[in-house]
Each structure stands twice: as C-alpha cells, then as structure tokens.
Amino acid sequence: MKIAVLMGGQSGEHDVSLISGSSIAKALEKQGHTSINVTISLEGIWQLDDGKEVTILPKPSKGLWLVNENKELPIDVVFPVLHGPKGEDGTVQGLLELAGLPYVGSGVLGSAAGMDKGVMKALFRDAGIPVPKTILLESMDTEVVETEIGYPCFIKPANLGSSVGINKAKNLGELEKALQIAFQYDTRIVVEEAVNDAREVECSVLGPEPKASLPGEIVPDAEFYTYESKYHSNNSRLIIPAELSKEQIKLIQELAIKAFKAVGAEGLSRIDFFVKKDTGEILLNEINTMPGFTQISMYPKLWEASGISYGVLVDKLVSLALEKHQKRSQLKISR
Ligand SMILES: Nc1ncnc2c1ncn2[C@@H]1O[C@H](COP(=O)(O)OP(=O)(O)O)[C@@H](O)[C@H]1O
Ligand SMILES: [Mg+2]
The missing domain is CATH 3.40.50.20 (Rossmann fold)
Structure with missing residues (x-):
C-alpha cells in the first residue's frame, strides 16, 4: 500500500x-x-x-x-x-x-475529546473512572482554586502535551505565577489536586474491540514528569512491565479500555495513571490518542512486552484504518 x-x-x-x-x-x-x-x-x-x-x-x-x-x-x-x-x-x-x-x-471527536484535559476528565468522571479532583478555568480565578482544590495543585493548559506550560503550585504566589504561564498557552486552564507520592503507570490500548497491553511504569528524574525529564534527560526510566499485583494490572487494563471508549477513541491510545504508593489507589491522569511512537516509546514497547512487534503493530493500525473507512463509507447520509 x-x-x-x-x-x-x-x-x-x-x-x-x-x-x-x-x-x-x-x-x-x-x-x-x-x-x-x-x-x-x-x-x-x-x-x-x-x-x-x-x-x-x-x-x-x-x-x-x-x-x-x-x-x-x-x-x-x-x-x-x-x-x-x-x-x-x-x-x-x-x-x-x-x-x-x-x-x-481516532476521528474528529475522539481526537478533540482526548486532547482537551477538561473535556476528557468530565467524560472519565461520567464513565465512573476515578480521576483527581479537577476544575476548568477561563479566567485568573484563584479564589475558586483555593476553595475547590487547595494546595498543592497542578495547573495545566487544557490543550497541550509534553508537560508544556504545566506547573505545580504550593501556595497563592506560585498559583498566580502558574496561571499566568498557563494562560499564555491556552484560554482554557485545568487545575487539579496534586496526587502526592504516586507512581506513574501507563497502558496501551489497540482497537477496534479495544484490547489493553501490560502496563509499564515511568520513573521521572524530576519532581514530576516535566518536558526536560521527558526529552532531555537520560535519567528517566521505563519499567516494562510495571511491578504491580495481578488485581492492579487487571483494574488498570479495565479502566484503560473504559477511558478509550469514554472519549470515543479509535485505533490506538496510551492511557496514563497514578498509583498511590501508600494505598495502591488508582487514578486516571490522561489519554493520548497519538502517543509517542519511536522505537523506545512506551506505546510500542508495551505491545512488544505483550507479544506484538513494532512492525506488526503499525501494519495492524493501517488495516484498522481501512476497515473503519470501509464501514463508515457504507453508512447512509440521507433518508
Ligand atoms: N494531579 C497530578 N498530581 C501529580 N502529578 C501530576 C498531576 N498532574 C500532572 N502531574 C505530573 O505532570 C506530568 C504532566 O502532566 P500531564 O497531565 O500528563 O500532561 P501532558 O499531557 O503534558 O503529559 C505528569 O506526567 C505528572 O508527572
Ligand atoms: Mg502526560
């Protein structure tokens, strides 16, 4: 082809x-x-x-x-x-x-819903998926953050990735600064309770009847997984598969598939979780509908660990695209 x-x-x-x-x-x-x-x-x-x-x-x-x-x-x-x-x-x-x-x-809907951190969180909540407490701001409203979320919290532009424009705030001064930065990147800002002392675990999903891979863990070399630690550091590590109990793996896989369906994703997505170190509680952080796809990226690495090689994976994604196109072209557009 x-x-x-x-x-x-x-x-x-x-x-x-x-x-x-x-x-x-x-x-x-x-x-x-x-x-x-x-x-x-x-x-x-x-x-x-x-x-x-x-x-x-x-x-x-x-x-x-x-x-x-x-x-x-x-x-x-x-x-x-x-x-x-x-x-x-x-x-x-x-x-x-x-x-x-x-x-x-993913199509238009899945891509847009999976990109906007405000919309995705609302859809996850609606599907009964546990997420950190989150609010959406369209103006510099520090009061609502202090009453609804508190400190420490994460401030994120709704529609970006790679941790760009994301900061953690521990007090009002830091919150104001973080909001100013975030509003330079987007008009919609998400503020979220910080999940303290958590591991970051990711799971790959492959459509059309979505299947979930074994989860993997990311160990950032900074206070959180920043742009620097994602791309300019050799000290962030991937642990594949993640060391988790059978029950935790099963729950993560179930939640990953639920999340994939909740935003209407298609083909592929990587779903990222927090796993609290003390209680083992699992919270969903985000979905990425076009995750990093280099030879050493989490998405293909997780499938490799689950028995699907990089080459077979890309081939499968292409076949899925053609199948979906075929199916959609048979839909009626008028009565
Ligand atoms: N609520 C939170 N609690 C703790 N850490 C967080 C929280 N939200 C984000 N982070 C940290 O910030 C990183 C980037 O945030 P994320 O929402 O995943 O944005 P991006 O789309 O840029 O990857 C996460 O990988 C994590 O390290
Ligand atoms: Mg992320």
Whole structure:
C-alpha cells in the first residue's frame, strides 16, 4: 500500500513527532508498503522528502495534492503521526474526513475529546473512572482554586502535551505565577489536586474491540514528569512491565479500555495513571490518542512486552484504518 506518513506539525512536540514518524515510515517499508513521508513544518507547510510541496484538499480526493504541479499523488491511507495541537486534536482528522481518505487513529471527536484535559476528565468522571479532583478555568480565578482544590495543585493548559506550560503550585504566589504561564498557552486552564507520592503507570490500548497491553511504569528524574525529564534527560526510566499485583494490572487494563471508549477513541491510545504508593489507589491522569511512537516509546514497547512487534503493530493500525473507512463509507447520509 501507499501510505502517507504525516510528521512534524505545528506544535511543541514537532521534534518528537519527526522521530516517531520516521520510525513508523521505516517499519511500514519493512512490512512491504511504500511510505510517502510528509513533513509538516512549524509554519504549517507540508513537504515531501524531495522538497515538493503537498497539501490535502478539503474535497473528495484520492491522495495528496502536489501544489506546484496541480495534480494528485494517489495514496491508499494516511498515518498522521502528529502529537499535540493541530494534529492530535481533530483538526487534521477533520481535513482527512473532508478528503474522504482513510487514516489511522481516532476521528474528529475522539481526537478533540482526548486532547482537551477538561473535556476528557468530565467524560472519565461520567464513565465512573476515578480521576483527581479537577476544575476548568477561563479566567485568573484563584479564589475558586483555593476553595475547590487547595494546595498543592497542578495547573495545566487544557490543550497541550509534553508537560508544556504545566506547573505545580504550593501556595497563592506560585498559583498566580502558574496561571499566568498557563494562560499564555491556552484560554482554557485545568487545575487539579496534586496526587502526592504516586507512581506513574501507563497502558496501551489497540482497537477496534479495544484490547489493553501490560502496563509499564515511568520513573521521572524530576519532581514530576516535566518536558526536560521527558526529552532531555537520560535519567528517566521505563519499567516494562510495571511491578504491580495481578488485581492492579487487571483494574488498570479495565479502566484503560473504559477511558478509550469514554472519549470515543479509535485505533490506538496510551492511557496514563497514578498509583498511590501508600494505598495502591488508582487514578486516571490522561489519554493520548497519538502517543509517542519511536522505537523506545512506551506505546510500542508495551505491545512488544505483550507479544506484538513494532512492525506488526503499525501494519495492524493501517488495516484498522481501512476497515473503519470501509464501514463508515457504507453508512447512509440521507433518508
Ligand atoms: N494531579 C497530578 N498530581 C501529580 N502529578 C501530576 C498531576 N498532574 C500532572 N502531574 C505530573 O505532570 C506530568 C504532566 O502532566 P500531564 O497531565 O500528563 O500532561 P501532558 O499531557 O503534558 O503529559 C505528569 O506526567 C505528572 O508527572
Ligand atoms: Mg502526560
């Protein structure tokens, strides 16, 4: 198959996406497909490896549109390996819907709901999944934080990833500073009770009848899992599989599948949890509908530990995309 792999993108996670995208492209080639790499610059320009500019037109299409040649480059499926805003949040998925092209992963709804930390938490609560106490702010309202949440708390832009703009506050001064920072990144801010003394455990889910992998643990080398400790430190460790009791593993897997369904995710997602060290209590932190996908990333590593190799995994995701497209194209659109 001819598979367009979209990577880079207009987000803080541009560089990570390039690494994820090239490993996926290589794996697809190894599986016998042709990968057409599309790099999206920080400015939002889409280019092939030979420098030719392409785009996707918002009308029924058979492939990518070569901008300067005014013609179509046919493809069978799109693999959007984009993290963060303008890629993982339903925007690119919307464009692919208009083009009528099959694509890997969640659709518009699952992507958008899984990106917004306020919306995802509300959906999780609604599904009966335990989450830390959270409120959504659209203005600098420190009073409501102090009465509803208290300290220490986490302040997060609703629609970002990679810990960008996230801070922990232990008092009013730190809260004000953290809110100012967060409001530079988004108009919607989530403030959350800090889960103290917790391990961070993650679980991979693969659709369409969602299956959960063995969980893995992340041990950050900082007070919390910051941007620095995610990408610029060699001291953050992954423990795969995580050392947990059978009952805890089972519960995490069940909650992961519930979370996947709660936001309407499709194809793949990584679900991140806190496990309290003292009580063993499990709380859901977030869902990532296009998780990091380098050879050493948690998502594929967890499947490897559960018996699915990287190559088989990307191949499976492509087949799922085609199946979903096939199914959806049979739906009636009028009476
Ligand atoms: N409520 C919380 N209690 C304790 N630590 C938290 C909490 N929320 C976030 N963190 C820490 O901050 C990190 C990043 O927050 P997260 O919500 O996962 O955002 P991102 O989407 O940027 O990964 C987490 O991995 C964790 O280390
Ligand atoms: Mg996270």
